[in-house]
Amino acid sequence: DTGVSQDPRHKITKRGQNVTFRCDPISEHNRLYWYRQTLGQGPEFLTYFQNEAQLEKSRLLSDRFSAERPKGSFSTLEIQRTEQGDSAMYLCASSLQDPRDTDYEQYFGPGTRLTVT
Amino acid sequence: RKEVEQDPGPFNVPEGATVAFNCTYSNSASQSFFWYRQDCRKEPKLLMSVYSSGNEDGRFTAQLNRASQYISLLIRDSKLSDSATYLCVVNIVGSNDYKLSFGAGTTVTVRA
Numbered sequence: 001d002t003g004v005s006q007d008p009r010h011k012i013t014k015r016g017q018n019v020t021f022r023c024d025p026i027s028e029h030n031r032l033y034w035y036r037q038t039l040g041q042g043p044e045f046l047t048y049f050q051n052e053a054q055l056e057k058s059r060l061l062s063d064r065f066s067a068e069r070p071k072g073s074f075s076t077l078e079i080q081r082t083e084q085g086d087s088a089m090y091l092c093a094s095s096l097q098d099p100r101d102t103d104y105e106q107y108f109g110p111g112t113r114l115t116v117t
Numbered sequence: 118r119k120e121v122e123q124d125p126g127p128f129n130v131p132e133g134a135t136v137a138f139n140c141t142y143s144n145s146a147s148q149s150f151f152w153y154r155q156d157c158r159k160e161p162k163l164l165m166s167v168y169s170s171g172n173e174d175g176r177f178t179a180q181l182n183r184a185s186q187y188i189s190l191l192i193r194d195s196k197l198s199d200s201a202t203y204l205c206v207v208n209i210v211g212s213n214d215y216k217l218s219f220g221a222g223t224t225v226t227v228r229a
Contacts (some may be wrong), residue, residue: 033216042121042204042219043161056216091160106217108160 002026004109006092012115013082020078021112025094032075033106034067035091036060043091049075050097082116089113118143123205123220130195130227137191138223140205149208150181152190154201155222161204164190195227
């Protein structure tokens with residue numbers, strides 16, 4: 001399977017614990033995005049990387065959240081001191097960004113469903 | 118005000134019917150527009166891009182009205198497999214800003 005993969009698919013954790021999710025994008029894609037989706041809502045942008053550089057972070061991304069893409073390939077999203085409000089589906093997407101294009105597709109992974117008890 | 122607003126539905130239609138719904142966006146600088154489809158507990162997948170002149174892809178027709186800042190999707194001859202949530206998506210393309218803004222989705226259920 002050459003699509004975007006995410007691990008784990010499900011995570012249940014107790015409030016106050018730290019969790020880390022991994023995303024492996026499509027191999028030639030230079031851009032990687034993290035989104036969060038709660039029930040009944042569309043995905044909300046969290047952050048994105050071009051290669052290894054983190055170019056933008058949403059104000060939704062509090063200081064308890066950190067994301068990395070150390071070698072410009074896979075990415076990790078860590079949430080420290082989890083709260084019940086962090087319960088959501090965390091989606092990763094990747095795209096191949098050509099500066100000449102303004103129309104492109106982001107390919108989404110299956111997501112990691114986080115439940116904080 | 119949300120950047121992208123959609124009628125949540127649900128739209129319950131019989132097989133073979135035509136169903137249409139809109140979304141509105143608030144930022145006039147939005148430059149790219151899409152419809153994504155999301156099945157229950159699955160990831161979003163691109164259905165089609167939306168162009169200023171309007172475009173068709175099989176049974177699906179998308180329209181963009183920049184003056185009124187709305188996008189529409191029409192599904193003709195609906196199939197059971199069209200049952201899903203349809204997400205309206207806009208993108209503001211700038212020097213470093215390629216994030217997508219999603220609506221909350223319109224749920225369509227096609228019944229036999």
